Amino acid sequence: MNSGSGPRLHDLDWTLLAIVGAISMMGLLEIYSSTHASAMAGMQWKQLVWIGIGLAGMLLLSFVDYHSLLDQAPLLYLAGIIGLLVVLVLGYSRLGAKRWILLGGQTLQVSELMKLIIIIVLARYFAEVRTDRLTVADLAKVTLLTLVPVGLILKQPDLGTAMVLVPVAVLGAFLAGIEWKHFAVLLVAVALLVPVAWNMRHHLKPYQQKRIETFLHPEENPRGAGYQILQSEIAVGSGGIWGKGFGKGSQNQLGFVPVRYSDFILASLAEEQGFVGVCIVLLLYLGLIFRLVDNAQKAKDRAGMYVIMGVTAILGFHVLVNASMVIGYMPVTGIPLPLMSYGGSSTAFVFLALGLVMSVRLRRFVN
Amino acid sequence: MALRAGVPLRSWNVNDQKIPQGRLALISYVSLVLVAVLLVGFWKLQVVQSGHFADLAEKNGIRSIPIIAPRGTMLDREGRVLVDSYPSFSILLLRDNPKLLAQSLPMIEEGLDISPEDLKQQLDAARTEPKFLPIIVKPAASEADIAFVEAHRDDLPVLDLMMVQRRRYAHGEMLANAIGYVGEVSPQELSQGNGHYRPGDIVGKAGLEKEYNDRLEGTDGMRRVVVNSVGKVMRTLDNVDAIPGKPIQLTIDYDLQSIAENDMAGKEGAVVAMDARTGEVLAMVSRPTFDPNDFAVRIPAEEWQRLNADPQTPLLNRAIQAQLAPGSVFKIVMATAMLESKAIPASYTVYCPGYAEFYGRVFHCDHPHGSVDLHKGIVASCDVYFYNVGRLLGIDRISHYASSLGLGRRTGIDLPGEEPGLVPSEAWVERVYHHKWYPGSTISVSIGQGAVTATPIQLARMIAAVASGGKLIPPHFLKNATGLKTDDFPISDDTVDQVTQGMYGVVNESDGTTSGLVKLQNIEFCGKTGTAQIMSYDLRDRLGKKHTVRDNGWFVGYAPRRNPEIVVAALVQSGGWGSVSAAPIVRDIVKAYYDKKNGQMPATTSTAQVTPEAAAHSLVATATGQHP
Numbered sequence: 001m002n003s004g005s006g007p008r009l010h011d012l013d014w015t016l017l018a019i020v021g022a023i024s025m026m027g028l029l030e031i032y033s034s035t036h037a038s039a040m041a042g043m044q045w046k047q048l049v050w051i052g053i054g055l056a057g058m059l060l061l062s063f064v065d066y067h068s069l070l071d072q073a074p075l076l077y078l079a080g081i082i083g084l085l086v087v088l089v090l091g092y093s094r095l096g097a098k099r100w101i102l103l104g105g106q107t108l109q110v111s112e113l114m115k116l117i118i119i120i121v122l123a124r125y126f127a128e129v130r131t132d133r134l135t136v137a138d139l140a141k142v143t144l145l146t147l148v149p150v151g152l153i154l155k156q157p158d159l160g161t162a163m164v165l166v167p168v169a170v171l172g173a174f175l176a177g178i179e180w181k182h183f184a185v186l187l188v189a190v191a192l193l194v195p196v197a198w199n200m201r202h203h204l205k206p207y208q209q210k211r212i213e214t215f216l217h218p219e220e221n222p223r224g225a226g227y228q229i230l231q232s233e234i235a236v237g238s239g240g241i242w243g244k245g246f247g248k249g250s251q252n253q254l255g256f257v258p259v260r261y262s263d264f265i266l267a268s269l270a271e272e273q274g275f276v277g278v279c280i281v282l283l284l285y286l287g288l289i290f291r292l293v294d295n296a297q298k299a300k301d302r303a304g305m306y307v308i309m310g311v312t313a314i315l316g317f318h319v320l321v322n323a324s325m326v327i328g329y330m331p332v333t334g335i336p337l338p339l340m341s342y343g344g345s346s347t348a349f350v351f352l353a354l355g356l357v358m359s360v361r362l363r364r365f366v367n
Numbered sequence: 368m369a370l371r372a373g374v375p376l377r378s379w380n381v382n383d384q385k386i387p388q389g390r391l392a393l394i395s396y397v398s399l400v401l402v403a404v405l406l407v408g409f410w411k412l413q414v415v416q417s418g419h420f421a422d423l424a425e426k427n428g429i430r431s432i433p434i435i436a437p438r439g440t441m442l443d444r445e446g447r448v449l450v451d452s453y454p455s456f457s458i459l460l461l462r463d464n465p466k467l468l469a470q471s472l473p474m475i476e477e478g479l480d481i482s483p484e485d486l487k488q489q490l491d492a493a494r495t496e497p498k499f500l501p502i503i504v505k506p507a508a509s510e511a512d513i514a515f516v517e518a519h520r521d522d523l524p525v526l527d528l529m530m531v532q533r534r535r536y537a538h539g540e541m542l543a544n545a546i547g548y549v550g551e552v553s554p555q556e557l558s559q560g561n562g563h564y565r566p567g568d569i570v571g572k573a574g575l576e577k578e579y580n581d582r583l584e585g586t587d588g589m590r591r592v593v594v595n596s597v598g599k600v601m602r603t604l605d606n607v608d609a610i611p612g613k614p615i616q617l618t619i620d621y622d623l624q625s626i627a628e629n630d631m632a633g634k635e636g637a638v639v640a641m642d643a644r645t646g647e648v649l650a651m652v653s654r655p656t657f658d659p660n661d662f663a664v665r666i667p668a669e670e671w672q673r674l675n676a677d678p679q680t681p682l683l684n685r686a687i688q689a690q691l692a693p694g695s696v697f698k699i700v701m702a703t704a705m706l707e708s709k710a711i712p713a714s715y716t717v718y719c720p721g722y723a724e725f726y727g728r729v730f731h732c733d734h735p736h737g738s739v740d741l742h743k744g745i746v747a748s749c750d751v752y753f754y755n756v757g758r759l760l761g762i763d764r765i766s767h768y769a770s771s772l773g774l775g776r777r778t779g780i781d782l783p784g785e786e787p788g789l790v791p792s793e794a795w796v797e798r799v800y801h802h803k804w805y806p807g808s809t810i811s812v813s814i815g816q817g818a819v820t821a822t823p824i825q826l827a828r829m830i831a832a833v834a835s836g837g838k839l840i841p842p843h844f845l846k847n848a849t850g851l852k853t854d855d856f857p858i859s860d861d862t863v864d865q866v867t868q869g870m871y872g873v874v875n876e877s878d879g880t881t882s883g884l885v886k887l888q889n890i891e892f893c894g895k896t897g898t899a900q901i902m903s904y905d906l907r908d909r910l911g912k913k914h915t916v917r918d919n920g921w922f923v924g925y926a927p928r929r930n931p932e933i934v935v936a937a938l939v940q941s942g943g944w945g946s947v948s949a950a951p952i953v954r955d956i957v958k959a960y961y962d963k964k965n966g967q968m969p970a971t972t973s974t975a976q977v978t979p980e981a982a983a984h985s986l987v988a989t990a991t992g993q994h995p
Contacts, residue, residue: 132387175390234427237412237420250428254593254601275413279406286402293395297388305386312394320401327408 011362012062016291020339020354023284024051026277027340030269033247034261043261043342050344054351061355062362066120066307069356073124077145080117083110084152091156099156109345111153111161116352118165119310121145122172127303132177139182142169160333163321167313172306228258229328235264235271236278236327243274262341263334266326281340285319295361304360311353428593429604433565436585437532439612441546441575443621444647444846450546450576452532456508458516459501459527462493471525478515478523479505501527534569534576534663541628542619544653544684545782545844547574548662572662574684575617575844577783585612616846618647622968626959627652630952636919636938637685637823639842640956643831643931646840646851648780650935650956653685687778687785689938690820694899694945695748695880696830696921697769697815699866702745703833704768705756706862713865716740719751726807730754745869748880748896750814757813762804765812766792771856772829773839774821780842788825791818816900827936830895830923832856834870834931836863867928870895874924874950881946885954887926890961894924894953896945917941920948926957933960 028051032044069076087101087110099109125145129138146169153162174183235251244250249271251257260268270278289312296308315338322337324330336343338350412420437452458479462468476483481504493502505512508528516526534549550572552564564570568587571580588609593601627638627650640650657674674682683689705711721735732750736743744752757765769775775790789795791812793804811817821829824842832839839854870893873879875886880896899919920942925934935953942948962968 171394174394175387177387231427233412234420234423236409237416238424239413240417240421241414250593251424254428256424256427270409270413275409278409278413282402282405282409286398289398290395293391293398297386297391299386302386305391309391309394316398316401320405323405324408327405327412329408 008362012358013291013295013361016288016295016354016357019284019288019291023281023288023339026269026281026284027265027337027342029246030265030272030340031261031342033249033272034252034257034265034268036247037253038255040261046344047342047347050347051351054348057348058351058355058358061352062358064355064359065363066304066356066359069120069359070124070127070303070307073121076117077121080110080114081148081152084114084149086110088152088155099158111156111158112345112349114149114153115161115164115168115314115349116356118146118149118168119307119314119353119356122168123303123306123310126172126176126306127301129176134173134176134178134182136182138176139173139178139186142173145169158334160321160335163333164314164317164335167317168310171309171313175306175309228264228332229325231256231258232264232267232326233328235267239271239274239277241275243270243272243277246272248272262343263322263332263336264326265340265342266323266337269340270326282319282323285315289316292357295357298364299360300364304363307360308357311357314353315350429591432590432592434588434590434607434609435530435532435569436587436609437611438534438549438569438585439583440614441583442614442616443619443624444617444649445621446616447621448537449542449617449619449621450537451535453535454530455533456513457503457529457531458505458508458512459529460490460504461501461525461527462490468525471523474519474523475504475526478519479512481505503529506531507533532569534659536659536663539658539660540656542624542651543574543656543659544682544686545574545619545648545651546659547576547578547783548572548657548659549576550662573682573784574782575615576659578781579615579845582615583612586610617844618642618649618846619651619844620649620963622963623650623956623959624652626650626955627952630955634942634948635679635940636942636949637689638935638937638952638956639686639824639827640933640935640960641824641827641831641840641842643835643840643925643934644838646828646842646853647846648842648844649933649960651684651686653683655679655681657681684782684784685938685940686823686936687780687782688822689940690786690788690822691919691938691940692817692819692899692901693774693815693821693826694897694919694921695750695815696826696895696897696923696945697812697819697821698745698748698753699830699833699870699895700769700772700774701753701756701760701765701813702741702866702869703772703858703862704760704765705741706865707768707858708760708764710764711756711759713741713861715756717752717755719749721751723751723754725754725758725810728807728810730810741865742869742872743878745866745895746872746876746879748873753813754810757809758806762809762812763792765809766790766795769819772832773854774819774825774829778824778828778842780824781844781848785824786822788821789818815897823936823938826921826923827934830870830925830936831931831934833858834863834867834893834925834929834934836860836930863929867893870925871928881950884946885924885950887954887958887961890957891927892924892954892957893926893928893931894922894950896950897921897923898943898945901941917943920945922946922949922953924950924953924957926961933957 028044028047031047035041035043083101087099091099091101099111101108101110122142122145125142146165150162150165153165231251235249235257238244238251239249247253249268251271252260252268257264257267257271266278266281269281273280292308292312292315296305296312299305299308318335318338321330321333321335322341325332325335336346338346437454440448440452441450443449460468460475472483472486475481476486486504489502489504508516513528516523516528519526536543536546549569552560552568552570556570557564571577571583576583586609588607590606591604593604623640627640631638631652631654634654636654638650638652639648641648661670705715706713717739719732719736719739721732723730723732730750733748736747736749736751739747739749739752741752743749769790775788777785777787791808796802796804796808796818808817812819828840828842837856837858839856841851841853843851871891873896874881874892874894875883877883881894886892897920899921901919918941920939921937922945923934923936925931933956935956937949937952939945939948939952959968
């Protein structure tokens with residue numbers, strides 16, 4: 001390798017990009033299939049535009065040295081927290097939740113931005129812990145850093161995005177060398193918190209309560225809230241091994257699958273492409289994670305590794321929770337499937353996060 | 368905390384900490400395991416339970432909408448429509464969205480003019496039914512109702528219209544007891560039908576509607592449509608047209624039926640007129656009656672209760688179900704038995720002082736007839752003459768001839784629920800009452816009282832049989848019916864002549880029981896009166912003159928005297944003398960029959976004349992009519 005020269009396009013992870021391209025393509029096709037016969041026809045083009053914007057953002061970010069971003073971590077964190085507070089005060093409401101601020105005529109979901117910020121902030125924090133042992137004080141600080149934005153996002157309310165921040169901290173702590181006894185204590189704490197949270201459920205918004213009730217007893221109200229999960233399961237199950245064919249899934253085409261082009265796009269795909277299609281998609285995601293871990297293993301320093309693994313934590317968590325929801329293993333939380341679900345903010349987030357990964361990769365040979 | 372913005376930690380560039388390769392590898396392995404777990408989850412749904420979910424998916428998106436086949440029409444013998452079907456709309460209320468339903472109720476109550484209590488009651492009644500089954504809030508929607516639903520398709524999506532076929536009985540009460548009525552299939556019929564019927568199907572419940580249900584009911588069609596998640600019909604998958612029921616042509620003559628109906632207005636009883644050669648029923652009336660149109664839409668429970676519990680039994684078809692003492696009409700059986708058995712000489716004569724004593728009991732006659740032979744016995748209907756004939760014949764001979772002439776067993780008419788009447792015999796009394804036949808009972812039976820009972824249709828058939836030399840015709844309603852069998856009980860020509868001379872005398876001789884009141888010019892109108900007591904003479908004597916129960920009046924008439932063309936039986940319950948109450952009705956019908964035959968009666972033009980083929984054709988169009 002030519003040491004001393006700047007980052008080159010040639011050094012981007014083309015295998016990872018090929019996987020990303022394949023997943024995005026399957027997403028675009030399924031968005032087309034789900035919406036072409038409805039009033040929402042043409043959504044795949046909007047999504048393609050978002051992917052294009054995302055790719056451009058990714059390239060730009062990959063040429064920025066991640067160290068300079070980490071240098072600005074405290075400022076970014078502050079900006080993120082202020083942004084979340086602005087959302088709560090001045091936010092733009094949609095479907096009963098304040099998640100967006102208007103920026104130049106476009107709505108911006110600040111919580112998506114907060115995901116990037118938490119990756120950078122925690123990467124910097126863990127990188128500064130210079131031993132292989134996390135102290136209790138370190139853990140407490142990490143917890144605090146994470147829980148402040150989590151709390152603010154929960155307030156919007158957006159349980160899904162709030163939860164997504166947690167694995168960044170968990171995975172970071174694991175890599176930073178959490179002691180097994182601390183890990184055990186945390187586990188016990190979480191185990192104790194679950195019943196507390198259960199008793200607090202009456203403080204949740206009615207729709208959140210309903211989602212939890214539905215998850216626990218889906219059969220009690222087949223026409224009510226359990227309906228979404230049931231319809232998703234019917235779509236997945238009726239797809240069989242080979243699927244009903246592109247554009248031929250009755251659950252999808254007739255609108256029985258809830259938000260079939262977005263959060264439940266995997267159910268639409270499972271119906272039309274069958275178990276075979278699901279295998280392809282999940283193996284692509286597994287390949288994506290393997291590539292990300294590989295990049296982390298070859299990172300020049302721990303800071304870079306933490307950045308990449310923060311991205312990995314969020315993307316992996318998204319895939320796990322979304323796929324589990326589609327087959328009824330987890331309640332409906334509104335977490336999209338990265339690169340496939342329709343949505344501007346979430347697509348932009350994924351590509352910017354990949355930009356961070358590329359930034360680390362491009363600098364592994366640079367002194 | 369060492370985090371300070373803008374302070375680069377140069378030490379990052381010093382790779383003094385190794386990358387934790389092992390922990391990173393562990394994360395890869397954990398990811399692999401998690402993906403495997405997810406794939407197992409998908410495998411369970413998509414491979415193991417795939418069939419179950421495929422069923423659910425199909426039920427979700429495909430809805431079968433029945434296309435109701437119209438029932439066949441009923442026409443009279445000249446093709447005049449008696450019963451037909453017409454398409455009509457029912458208004459459905461969808462209940463699967465309780466919130467939307469609650470919001471819509473006030474508007475529906477106002478728009479469809481339903482009282483809030485009524486609507487609430489209907490919803491409460493359907494509470495245990497599955498929510499996706501709509502309820503019918505208006506079974507017979509008016510044009511204004513339909514317009515209301517159509518106009519509010521968008522803001523009242525809980526309302527929908529369903530096309531149904533309704534029965535229309537063009538002449539209301541006319542022929543009602545014979546035609547019967549239709550109604551919703553009962554739970555028993557549903558289970559016996561082995562899937563032939565669906566709940567809510569309309570089937571014949573009584574009369575001809577029931578008898579010929581298989582022919583009248585068509586085969587419902589089915590439209591399978593694809594609906595989306597909000598129940599909107601997206602497209603039609605396939606369409607199986609309804610096959611309308613076949614029309615049936617009856618032997619009924621609308622003109623004769625109208626006359627019989629008019630004559631029976633306000634009375635209690637029955638009339639049946641038959642072609643005496645074939646058994647074709649030309650007219651049949653039973654009173655009191657009902658309007659089958661009341662059953663065609665949903666019959667209110669109270670109305671049904673009222674009809675069923677009515678002591679006047681309007682649902683009973685008296686022409687085939689009233690088993691009553693035939694009174695003196697039975698004397699024709701006696702006369703035939705006397706002559707045919709040759710147990711008594713044809714010249715047998717008795718003296719009637721107005722009563723007779725048998726086995727220590729006094730039996731009355733209407734008045735002293737003096738010397739009575741067979742002819743006078745029939746003409747003047749002398750009880751004392753037939754008491755003696757009965758005593759000489761004995762119950763078993765009487766029973767034999769009565770049975771042979773069709774009494775005590777069903778005529779086999781094509782109507783459900785026909786009653787057999789009763790012809791007593793020694794064997795019968797021993798079987799039912801476990802004692803020997805009392806010879807005194809024979810005396811009562813001889814004049815059609817006591818245990819003997821008969822229906823109007825049996826008496827009409829019996830009289831026709833005697834007058835035609837023993838041809839027991841099969842009464843029937845279906846024109847061009849096949850497989851009918853005329854029973855033969857040969858009666859000698861001498862006997863026929865003597866007995867029919869007597870019946871001719873009843874109408875045409877001055878000392879006949881009808882006193883010449885029902886004579887018809889140029890027509891050999893014959894018959895036999897009957898005035899049957901509903902109480903025994905003993906009971907009547909004890910009540911003295913205070914009794915208010917009147918006798919049942921009978922008249923069975925026919926023409927011409929031998930080999931008759933038409934026979935008519937009339938029963939007027941509590942009508943008193945048969946000669947006064949029943950005979951004029953029979954006369955009117957026989958007269959109308961001949962007037963029509965001789966072209967002296969203008970054809971009725973009040974009802975449209977339709978051929979069965981045309982009727983069937985016009986209904987195909989309505990059956991395949993589309994949902995608006």
